[in-house]
Amino acid sequence: MQLLYLVSYHASPLGDELCLPSHNKEHHTGRKREGPAVHLPVRFGSNQEVPVTDETRKLLEKIVSRFRNVRWAVAYGSGVFGQDGYDPNAPKPMIDFIFATAYPSHFHAVNLQHNPSHYPAFARWLGSDYISKVQEWGPGIWYATMVDIDGQLIKYGVISTDALCEDMMDWSTLYVAGRMHKPVRIIRPDARVLLANQINLVSALRVALLMLPEEFTEIELWEQIAGISYAGDPRMSIPGAENPQKVKNIVRPQVDRFRGLYFKLLQEIGGVSPASGPANVSGLSGDEAVLAALGLGKSNGSGLLKQNVDTGFRAQLLRKLPRNLKKGLERVFTQRFGTKIVRPGSSPDEKGLEEKEFWKKAVAEPDLRKIMDQELQRIIKGPATTQSLKGILTAGLRKSVLYAAAKVGKWWKSKSKKA
Incomplete structure (x- = not known):
């Protein structure tokens, strides 16, 4: 991993x-002087090499x-x-x-x-x-x-x-x-x-999974990801400023490119599989086996996928969201729950919910998707x-x-x- x-x-x-x-x-x-160089494993990020x-x-x-x-x-x-x-x-x-x-x-x-x-x-x-x-x-x-x-x-x-x-x-x-x-x-x-x-890219996948129901099509996953940055963008609500079909127009002809960009990251996150049950990957190897196991085939993206909706798994997705989005969600839910997060290393006498329990409670809220959308709009609009x-x-x-x-x-x- x-x-x-x-x-x-x-x-x-x-x-x-x-x-x-x-x-x-x-x-x-x-x-400002530049920081030290970063050295990455060979072929790290090869998914970003779109041909x-x-x-x-x-x-x-x-x-x-x-x-x-x-x-x-x-x-x-x-x-x-x-x-x-x-x-x-x-x-x-x-x-x-x-x-x-x-x-x-x-x-x-x-x-x-x-x-x-x-x-x-x-x-x-x-x-x-x-x-x-x-x-x-x-x-x-x-x-x-x-x-x-x-x-x-x-x-x-x-x-x-x-x-x-x-x-x-x-x-x-x-x-x-x-x-x-x-x-x-x-x-x-x-x-x-x-x-x-x-x-x-991993953050985009986590957000998309949290915004989608238990079952969804492959193309719905890519459209959810592609649409993240348009939440709150004023151009999408002003007639003539942007094509209202922009997200669909981006995704539909590029299903294969979205697969190439995300499928290995989706495998690492886990929790997504074909809705019809485990795929038969006999005779397949490498990328083909991974794509089949995830339910991402060579179709037009209409394949039905299923994700893990276990509270603990989804709470982990919430905990690892980008800092700005996570801060907004913390603010909303600490007010709603009337408590604060007790983080590791805090005083034993400090009152509140431990971080894991806080996010488990948050992920169970029925309007989580709506709140996430509102926080994305807050980030983007200004x-x-x-x-x-x-x-x-x-x-x-x-x-x-x-x-x-x-x-x-x-x-x-x-x-x-x-x-």
């Missing part, structure tokens, strides 16, 4: 060195090579992986990227020299310190949109490595961590981010709203209007098809 040992929430001996956020404000401007065609891979690598001081980079969205609801005869879609850099202010200073047109005029005038300060607002990311690289339109977000890893491990905003719950193409890997994201509002500062008025018009067009087409 080496994998689960490494990805259990903050249980890794590497945890303090991983990417834990610095509370020193100077880390955003590039004056693409050679043509796409070369294009993505060529684009990223145009930028300096990028420590980690991924590409995602319909420009990389096909999604339902898109016209194959339409112009090629914009490709979305996220770049992580150790020193955002330095990244922007260099990028302003090499790619000044990627920034609105006032941002160029105010300089890299201003840009890095605005980047910190909300989820800590600066987006440049509708950027032309050799005839290919791209959008790229810049985030500090610290902020990225904090979000992946603690779900501080779920803005980038939520994006990583879906298949992405890693172009420039980084060991620390790889480990932080493995923790993030940062997502801030990011949407600051878009005009990062993209400029003209590009913001054009980008919004393109979104409305997609929404209108999806609505017309549904009608």
Whole structure:
């Protein structure tokens, strides 16, 4: 169980060195020294290696090579992986990227020299310190949109490595961590981010299982995971801001990619099996045997799965949730139960429920799913709203209007098809 040992929430001996956020404000401007390197087992995180065609891979690598001081980079969205609801005869879609850099202010200073047109005029005038300060607002990311690289339109977000890893491990905003719950193409890997994201993916599985009933289809599992980051996102409730079928459009054509991303982690967590009973894995070996044992076949995702609903098992899932979500649930249930959690090492005279008993009681609450959804909305709503509002500062008025018009067009087409 080496994998689960490494990805259990903050249980890794590497945890303090991983990417834990610095509370020193100077880390955003590039004056904080990087922590020690992380060394991972060979092939650790191979599930995150989502394949693409050679043509796409070369294009993505060529684009990223145009930028300096990028420590980690991924590409995602319909420009990389096909999604339902898109016209194959339409112009090629914009490709979305996220770049992580150790020193955002330095990244922007260099990028302003090499790619000044990627920034609105006032941002160029105010300089890299201003840009890095605005980047910190909300989820800590600066987006440049509708950027032309050799005839290919791209959008790229810049985030500090610290902020990225904090979000992946603690779900501080779920803005980038939520994006990583879906298949992405890693172009420039980084060991620390790889480990932080493995923790993030396990957290997504735990949340999805807690939100689902005892029996569910495979595709319902992937849709539950893909939909986590949209809870509370204002774009999903504003007509034209986002396609209301977005989660289904992401998942349906990518069932195999979701399997590849999660099936080994699902095996490590345990508790999921075919609803029809133990699968016959005779004659199978390796990944095929694991997939069959879990009930994940080569079908379209309609297979029925069953999960362990034992109170002790589900309480363990709750105990290992990301810090920000877990704190919210603790707050709700300590108020409801009129008690506090007595943690290991507390005084023998301290009154309250022991941690294991507290979470067993919480998992038995009939409205647990509703409360979890409310807490996810709490995490996401503020940062997502801030990011949407600051878009005009990062993209400029003209590009913001054009980008919004393109979104409305997609929404209108999806609505017309549904009608």
